[in-house]
Amino acid sequence: MPMLLGTVVYAFVNSIILALMAIGFNLTFGISGVANFAYGALYIFSAYATWMGLNLVGIPYPVAATVSILLTMLAGTLMYRFILMRVRGQALSEVIATFGIGLAILEIFRYLGFVGFEYNLPVFVDDSIVLAGVFIDVQRLLIVIIGSAVILGLWWFTHHTRLGLAFRGIAQDERTALTLGIDSDRIALLSVSLGAGLAALAATVIIPLGSIAPGEGYDVLIKALAVCIIGGLGSTGGTIVASFVIGFAERFTDTYISSQWTMIVSLAAILVVLTLKPSGLFGKQKELEERI
Amino acid sequence: MQKRRERVDRGINVRSGDVFALCSWREMLYLAGPRVIPVVAILLLPLALGIYWQKVLLSVAVFALLAISWDLLAQTGMISLGQALFFGMGAYVTGILNHYWELPPLLTIPAAAVFGGLICTALLLPVLRLRGIYFSMVTLILPLMLVRLIEATRIFGGTEGLTGMTPLPSRWLEIYLIVGAMLAALFGFRRLLGTDYGLVLKGIRDNDRSVTNAGINIYWYKTQALWIASTVGAFAGAFMTHVYMFVGMPVFALDYSILPIAAAVVGGPGSLAGATLGAFILVPLSEVLRGVGGLRIVFYGVFLVVFIVALPEGIFHYVQRKYNQFERWVEVDT
Amino acid sequence: MKTAAILKVAGLFKNFGGVQAISDLHFDMAEGELLGLIGPNGSGKTTAVNLITGFVKPSTGAVFFKGLDITGLAAHRTVRLGIARTFQMVKPFYQLPAYKNMIIPLYSPRVKKLVGGKYGDRDAVALDLLEEVGFERDARVAYKVAGALPQGYLKRLELAKAIALQPDLLILDELFSGLSLAEVASILPIIEKLRRDGKTIIMIEHRLKELFRIADRVIVLNYGQKIADGKAADVMESAAVKSAYLGTE
Numbered sequence: 001m002p003m004l005l006g007t008v009v010y011a012f013v014n015s016i017i018l019a020l021m022a023i024g025f026n027l028t029f030g031i032s033g034v035a036n037f038a039y040g041a042l043y044i045f046s047a048y049a050t051w052m053g054l055n056l057v058g059i060p061y062p063v064a065a066t067v068s069i070l071l072t073m074l075a076g077t078l079m080y081r082f083i084l085m086r087v088r089g090q091a092l093s094e095v096i097a098t099f100g101i102g103l104a105i106l107e108i109f110r111y112l113g114f115v116g117f118e119y120n121l122p123v124f125v126d127d128s129i130v131l132a133g134v135f136i137d138v139q140r141l142l143i144v145i146i147g148s149a150v151i152l153g154l155w156w157f158t159h160h161t162r163l164g165l166a167f168r169g170i171a172q173d174e175r176t177a178l179t180l181g182i183d184s185d186r187i188a189l190l191s192v193s194l195g196a197g198l199a200a201l202a203a204t205v206i207i208p209l210g211s212i213a214p215g216e217g218y219d220v221l222i223k224a225l226a227v228c229i230i231g232g233l234g235s236t237g238g239t240i241v242a243s244f245v246i247g248f249a250e251r252f253t254d255t256y257i258s259s260q261w262t263m264i265v266s267l268a269a270i271l272v273v274l275t276l277k278p279s280g281l282f283g284k285q286k287e288l289e290e291r292i
Numbered sequence: 293m294q295k296r297r298e299r300v301d302r303g304i305n306v307r308s309g310d311v312f313a314l315c316s317w318r319e320m321l322y323l324a325g326p327r328v329i330p331v332v333a334i335l336l337l338p339l340a341l342g343i344y345w346q347k348v349l350l351s352v353a354v355f356a357l358l359a360i361s362w363d364l365l366a367q368t369g370m371i372s373l374g375q376a377l378f379f380g381m382g383a384y385v386t387g388i389l390n391h392y393w394e395l396p397p398l399l400t401i402p403a404a405a406v407f408g409g410l411i412c413t414a415l416l417l418p419v420l421r422l423r424g425i426y427f428s429m430v431t432l433i434l435p436l437m438l439v440r441l442i443e444a445t446r447i448f449g450g451t452e453g454l455t456g457m458t459p460l461p462s463r464w465l466e467i468y469l470i471v472g473a474m475l476a477a478l479f480g481f482r483r484l485l486g487t488d489y490g491l492v493l494k495g496i497r498d499n500d501r502s503v504t505n506a507g508i509n510i511y512w513y514k515t516q517a518l519w520i521a522s523t524v525g526a527f528a529g530a531f532m533t534h535v536y537m538f539v540g541m542p543v544f545a546l547d548y549s550i551l552p553i554a555a556a557v558v559g560g561p562g563s564l565a566g567a568t569l570g571a572f573i574l575v576p577l578s579e580v581l582r583g584v585g586g587l588r589i590v591f592y593g594v595f596l597v598v599f600i601v602a603l604p605e606g607i608f609h610y611v612q613r614k615y616n617q618f619e620r621w622v623e624v625d626t
Numbered sequence: 627m628k629t630a631a632i633l634k635v636a637g638l639f640k641n642f643g644g645v646q647a648i649s650d651l652h653f654d655m656a657e658g659e660l661l662g663l664i665g666p667n668g669s670g671k672t673t674a675v676n677l678i679t680g681f682v683k684p685s686t687g688a689v690f691f692k693g694l695d696i697t698g699l700a701a702h703r704t705v706r707l708g709i710a711r712t713f714q715m716v717k718p719f720y721q722l723p724a725y726k727n728m729i730i731p732l733y734s735p736r737v738k739k740l741v742g743g744k745y746g747d748r749d750a751v752a753l754d755l756l757e758e759v760g761f762e763r764d765a766r767v768a769y770k771v772a773g774a775l776p777q778g779y780l781k782r783l784e785l786a787k788a789i790a791l792q793p794d795l796l797i798l799d800e801l802f803s804g805l806s807l808a809e810v811a812s813i814l815p816i817i818e819k820l821r822r823d824g825k826t827i828i829m830i831e832h833r834l835k836e837l838f839r840i841a842d843r844v845i846v847l848n849y850g851q852k853i854a855d856g857k858a859a860d861v862m863e864s865a866a867v868k869s870a871y872l873g874t875e
Contacts, residue, residue: 035425037373037432086601092371093600095428096557099373100596103550103589111586218546222436225429233425260444267437274418274430488733488748495730499717501681507705507734507791 006134007255008248013140015247016147017206021220022227022239023151024198030234031167032188034084034094036076038102039199040221045105046072046200047212048114050121061122069200076196080189088188102217110214120211121204143205150201155236167191226266230273245269298622299613326615331475338467346467348579350535353474356571357528358552359559360477361521363567366556367485368517369424369497374431376548377415378525379532380438382408384448386530387539391454401530408526413519420514435544442541453540460534470531477524478564485564493517547589551578554592557599560606569608630693632657632826633795638677638687640670640850647673648850651687657794660817660827662837662858665847666870671830672714674847675797679711680704691795706736710793712784714800714830720773724761724783727772728752731790740792752790759786759816778809785816796820797828802836810836834862846870 025039036042046068053064079101087093128137158164167187199220210216223246231242246269250262338346358375365372386404389395395403415434419426443451460466484490495503496510503510533539552567555574560566574592581588599606605613631654638651648670655661663671676682678689680701688697696704718727731737732748753761756768759782767779775783781801788796798817802810810833817840820827831837838844838858846854846861848870854861861867 029425035428083597083601087604091424092366092561093604095371095373095425096553096600097597099550099553100593100600102593104593104597107586107589107593111584111590218436222433225433229426229429233423258444260440263437263440264444267433267441270430270433271415271418274426488729491726491729492733495719498719501713502717502787503730504681504701505705505711505713506731506787507702507736508730509700509702 003255005132007251009131009134009136010140011248011251013136013144014251015244016144017202018223018227018247019151019240019243020143020147020198020202020206022224022231022243023154023236024195024202025221025224026228026231026234026236026239027154027198028191028195029228030236031191032184034080034188034192035098036192036195037095037098037221038079038105039195039224040217040219041102041105042072042075042196043199043203043220044109044212044214044217045075047121047203047207048109048119050204050207051119051212054121061124065204069197069204072200073193073197076193077189079196080192084192085185085189088185102221106214106217115213117211119213121208123208124205139205139208143209146201146205150198151236151240154198158236163190223266226270229270294624295621296624297619299617299619301617334471334475338464338471343463346463348576350467350470351579352571352575353470354528354532355551355555355575356474356568357470357477357524358548359555359567359571360474360481360564361524361528362552363556363561363564364481364485364524365517365521366561367497368493368514369500370420370514370518371424371428372431372521372549373428373553374433374435374549375525375552376435376544376546377431377438378408378412378522379529379548380435380544381412381522382526382529382531383533383539383543384408384529385411385526386533387454387457388448390457390534391449394458397458397460397534401527401534404530404533405523405527408530409519409523412522412526413515416518416522417515420511420518432549435546435549439541439544449540451541453538453542455538457534457537457539459537466535470528473527473531474568478568481520482564550589550592550596551575554596556606558595558607560608560610561604563606563608566606566608570606573607630657631655631690632692633678634688634690635674635678636688636690638674638689639685640673640677640682641685646850648677648684651677651847651850651852653845653852653855655795655826655828657826658821658824660821660829660840660842662841662844663828663830663847664832664834664837664844668849669847669870670850671847672799673850675711675799675828675830678704679709679797705734705791705793706739708736708792708794709797710788710791710795711797712781712788712799712801714803716777716780716784718772718780718783721771723769723771724775724779725749725752725756725768727783728755728787728790731787734791736791755786755790756783758819759783759789760812761786777804778806778812781805781809782813782816785813789820793825795826795828797830799830800832801829802831802833814840 021043025036028034028036028039049068049071050061050064053059053067054061057064059067079098083097083101084094087097123137123139124142125138128135129141130136131141156164158167167190227239227242227246230245231238231240246266249265249269253262253265337349341349358379361378362372362375382404385408386397386400389400389403390397416427416430419430442448448454460469485493492503492508492513496513500510503513529543533543551574552571555570556567557570558573559568559570574595578588578591581591603610633655635654636652638648639646640648651670651674653661663674665671673682677684677687680696680699680703683698688695690696691704691707691709694707696707699707718724729748729752732751753763753768757763761767761779761782767775772780772783781804785798785801788798801813805813814836817827817829821840829837829841841858843856844854844858844861845852846864846867848866853866853870854864
């Protein structure tokens, strides 16, 4: 019984982690249709930025983290302004451009030698509590709290604020949104920037659980993609549901089978979903009609 | 007095639509030159190179095949971020056939190409009906997940891979087989894309609704293009397994996915000759840069971005344009 | 003229995530009829066509063509059965000449089936078709790159692409939109010729004066519902139609 409860608790945490990882990517894509393949790289970039602030410049942790988040948002903005904007609308070029940027960023870090156990971020509070007979470290608890807050905040933002509604407007029907005076380029810029910021936020709370490695960047991208594919691109609700589906599947596989099979479970989940309901669980696959 | 650039076809341009009118040796040479000279040069190259650079040429041909495969898919509107999937699949099928059933390479390579292609097509079939971005994502994820699968289940040699493959009969056969395959793919697919069938494929990229409206089942054609491309990629992978006499997890490495894209983008997307040219530029370059290790991939990334933004037509089209037209400044009456 | 309906639409409904685009659409068409489908913007005319041709699947309802149930049949299949449509927004292959734009429709399985194998000279057929829709042969307009042609010609190219499929039912979505009076006047005879050849035609139009000259019958849609169905003159007298187009006091 304790094992089951423990697994459930950790599965819950895992789900929130996945949701946090995926939500930035999903937001950018859902709003501006930009699939940001540099997402994983931005995640890792922010982790290294925080690390450098902490260890090279010597600023306090919270400040370093905040600066890092802002820097990552800036990176996203620059990426859009100088590269993406020029290839806007051509799916081929957008994918390749973001992919190339992500690649360059991650491999530069790897080349410069930022690999090793010393590259890690300290947990916020080094303690653990016992929750219903299950040991759980405070960091994971904080992840759940912060993660839930971010997700709920995002939902409220896109449903109840002017800017958020504008975001959804662009996502649903760019033409109409334009006629209402919403500047699609500015919104796209903001969406990339915001997505980057969310990636940075996710990195800030999640990285302390392990260490920073450039390879992680690819993993994060894969996970975000997996969650978004299963949940349905562009649907926040779908992202959350999919995160829980994969999160629980992974955790239970890890406990009851073996840790190496977790990836396979995710893969199988993707293939199953794609065969049965290709546009994802909550996917709003735009019907052909709306393209006319 | 304001000036503007004007592009004028060279007087020697003898093409009208798709008809060539050849009236003199000069015209024939003008047309034949760019095609015949590189082909002859490539065919003679192995004879002139030492062993090390022959291996590089081998690599060039393999990556050229992957780049051509990528470009074919791109012209049909599918952007593959995982050429490694095709490459690795072919590599493993041939490895399995050779290792467990001891079939000779001249049998396993074609078999691996065909079956590898079929398996990859089957895996990607569900996403063909969705928006292109799903295709790209799944092609990215699949090779990475297959690696984990092999690692976890330790099948087919697991992390160590399968060793002791039968090599090809001779070094010369090796190099000419792959170079021949590359040239066959290059000219064969160019021909294909120039036919009505090819126009349908390109039409699917440009305006798939219109193609559907003509009563053509676009998914069936996409499947065909996917199968052709994956078979080519699988062939390349199968071939390399017998060259290295080894197959393992590295065959699904990101390198095999990225370099073909970089080659096609740098060389000139939308033209198979461009993809080939890109391979000829980037592979030797990466050999030269071997000393800098991981920085190579950084370069690919940077190249990708720079070319896709600043020179999207690629080197091939740029050169082609210069060859067929010349530019001059012309005064504009304001 | 056969008495059986060539097209039968029954109880068609389409809901797009909360928006009822089409409600209870039903009508029959006899062979050789020219039906005008009109209504204010957003009334669901194009959606109705998409439902019939298979570009969009209905929520409920049925569509019968030549007695066959084609409800929800994929678009490329309905084309092969003999329905061809044009699109409101024409998007040819801009870098190809007009006659090469005809390649894909002529490559269609339907054409191959009807002609029984090779067309022979595919380009000659394309040029003939284009001449039929008004591409002047001596001016060699058909050889011009599509990107260089004005809207009138592009619309005619779109029409030629549909005619190439030798359809039994031809659906034209706002063929006249964006055309000058002269261009419309030059296309009308083409449509009249199609009628004489026995083709059944549905035309979605906003340009009512031109449409009423050739339409046998008119159906009016408003907010996805059919509010009138009959001869042009009668329909325009109806109060419902007037209020739909002009608004109520």
